[in-house]
Amino acid sequence: METFNEETKRAFEATLEWLHEWACSRNFGLGTKLPWDTKYVIESLSDSTIYMAYYTVSHLLQGANNLEGSRAGPSGITPENMTDAIWNYICRGEVPTKDQWVTSGASREAVEVMRRELLYWYPMDLRSSGKELIGNHLTFSIYNHVALFSEELWPKAFRTNGHMLINAEKMSKSLGNFITLRDGIKKYSADGVRFALADAGDTFDDANFAEKTADDAVLKLYTLITLVEESLDKMEEMREGPVSEFFDRVFEAQLNRSLRLCSEAYDRLLFREALKVGFYELQEAFGHYRVAYAADKGPTSMIYVHRDLFKKFILWQTQMMAPICPHSAEHLWRLICQKLGLPHRSVFDSTWPSLEKVDDSVLLQFSFLSDVLHRVRIGMIPKKKKKGQEDSPTTFTQVSFFVCRDLPTWQAGALLVFRSIIERFGGQMPDDINSLIIAELPSHLKSQMKRIMPFVGMIRDEFARDGPRALIRDCGFSEDQVLTENQSFVLAQLGLQSMTISFVEDTSSTDKVTDMQRKILEEAQPLKPSFILS
Known part of the structure; x- marks a missing residue:
């Protein structure tokens, strides 16, 4: 049975430990009288937890x-x-005898229809409820289903949640922060409210409806709709051809990654996560893509993006946001279908996009390039001069990168020790990995301890997340090639005029390197080239 998070599972398990102490009957109150001793009433919470089965036939019995x-x-x-015989047939498939049919007087054809209805809707795919009901109502529901139904009709999933907070405070009329759905929709629109509710939280804890998120959502959705409307008029002028340029390949990989993660989030009912990867991160990725091609200068500049990628982006973005913001998605879908000449039908009638392989290599290259730009920008910030020092230049025209082909000796040594400890512990990482590395590090590396331990900490975190893959430090691509391919982009982003790229191993062996330059060269690591600004 799926519980969607560990807290819910543990709460169910804890309840199962003590539930045998729960009194199953009482001698007063509402409830069903015990058939064999009518002075007792069956405890109502344990007697009313398979009403979901009644829902499957209530429209036929009551209308x-x-x-x-x-x-x-x-x-x-x-x-x-x-x-009882008729109910046993509907719920359990036990065919009544001829006498039982006669005693009941029910239409056999009508009962057969109800049996088919129950089998169509059961097993129950999901029961969503408050976490405070795990200790009674929901656990009783599991027990009663197990007791009364065959295993193939047991519930598939329970999803629990906490209470709703408003702006991180308990919602209360006395605090003046009480919002009804009608008031929220009137103030923020239906999609704005749904956006903020999705963003409120996926966990076992209380969800937080932030009014600022709802307010911001209106602007975000309006901005997206305006962008699509204006860009659709420029599609005929957009670039065509193979998706081969670096930033085209990056954006295509980001689209595929967002779709995969969003699909997984929806499958697990993690709406905040779906919003994060299917809207926030995808919007950010599209923003980077526009910047890379100077397509962020207004509607006319959108002609520089790739037509096929833009088409895929607006279609997928609309489908990914549809479960959360259906009205905006429906409006966008109509616009897109009309402009692209597609059959106009509801976005909810469209087929969810097929998951495509994510090019992790190009995403790693983009991450590498972004990190390089970030570090250089930090290096360009004027430093406070110490007493007696000359002012550092406030403007630069050139950046010189020093790329590391191989791991520095101190990193290679630390990684070798790390690997040997992991092998000794059967592929597992011991809790005292830091102290073991310090004890087993070769004596000639002890002087590099200040550099080694942060590196070990990074490897430890990566191993905990990625497993043995973290011990493979080959990035799988040529760093100098990525920098060279994107030289014009790097210079434009940094506002510099020229850029050089050298290998540490080639440069550090020359006699012309100063002590300061040699120190900078030693800082170079795989995926983290060192640099000099001038």
Whole structure:
């Protein structure tokens, strides 16, 4: 049975430990009288937890506007017809005897229809409820289903949640922060409210409806709709051809990654995560893509993006946001279908995109390039001069990168020790990995301890996340090639005029290197080239 998070699972397990102490009957109150001793009443919480099964046939037994069941529903069956034998057939598949059919007086054809209805809807795919009901109602529901139904009809999943907070405070009329759905929709629109509710949280803890998120959502959705409307008019002028340029390949990989992660999030009912990867991160990725091609200068500049990628982006973005913001998605879908000449149907009738392989290599290259730019930008910030020092230049025209082909000696040595410890512990990482590395590090590396331990900490975190793959430090691509291919982009982003790329191993062996330059060269690591600004 799926519980969607470990907290819910542990709460169920804890309840199962003590539930045998729960009194199953009482001698007063509402409830069903115990058949063999009518002075007792069956404890109501444990007696009312398979109503989901009744839902599957209630429309036939009661019909519309007949809540109290004062008249026969569409099936023509009365309460008197619903004997234990008939219920056993509907719920358990136990075929009544000829005498039981006669005693019931129920229409066999009508009962057969109800049996088919139950089998169509059962097993229950999901029961969503408050976490405070795990300790009674929901656990009783599991027990009763197990007791009364065959295993193939047991519940598939329970999803629990906490209470709703408003702006991180308990919602209360006395605090003046009480918001009804009607008020929220009037103030923020239906999609704005749904956006903020999705963003409120996926965990076992109380969800937080942030009014600022709802307010911001209106602007975000309006901005997206405006962008699509304006860009659709420029599609005929957009670039065509193979998706081979670096930033085209990056954006295509980001699209595929977002779709995969969003699909996984929806499958696990993690709406905040779906919003994060299927909207926030995808919007950020599209923003980077536009910047890379100077397509962020207004509607006319959108002609520089790739037509096929833009088409895929607007279609997928609309489909990924549809479960959360259906009204905006429906509007976008209509616009897109009309402009692209596609059959106009609801976005909810469209087929979810097929998952494609994610090019992890190009994503790693983009991450490498982004990190390089970030570190250089930090290096360009004027430093406070110390007493007696000359002012550092405030403007630069050139950056010189020093790429490391191989691991520095101190990193290679530390990694070798790390690997040997992991092998000794059967592929597992011991809790005291740091102290073991310090003890086993070769003596000639002890002087590099200040550099080694942060590196070990990074490898430890990566191993905990990625397993043995973290011990393979080959990035799988040529760093100098990525920098060379994107030289014009790097210079434009940094506002510099020229750029050089050298290998540490080639440069450090020359006599012309100063002590300061040699120190900078020694800082180079795989995926983290060192640099000099001038």
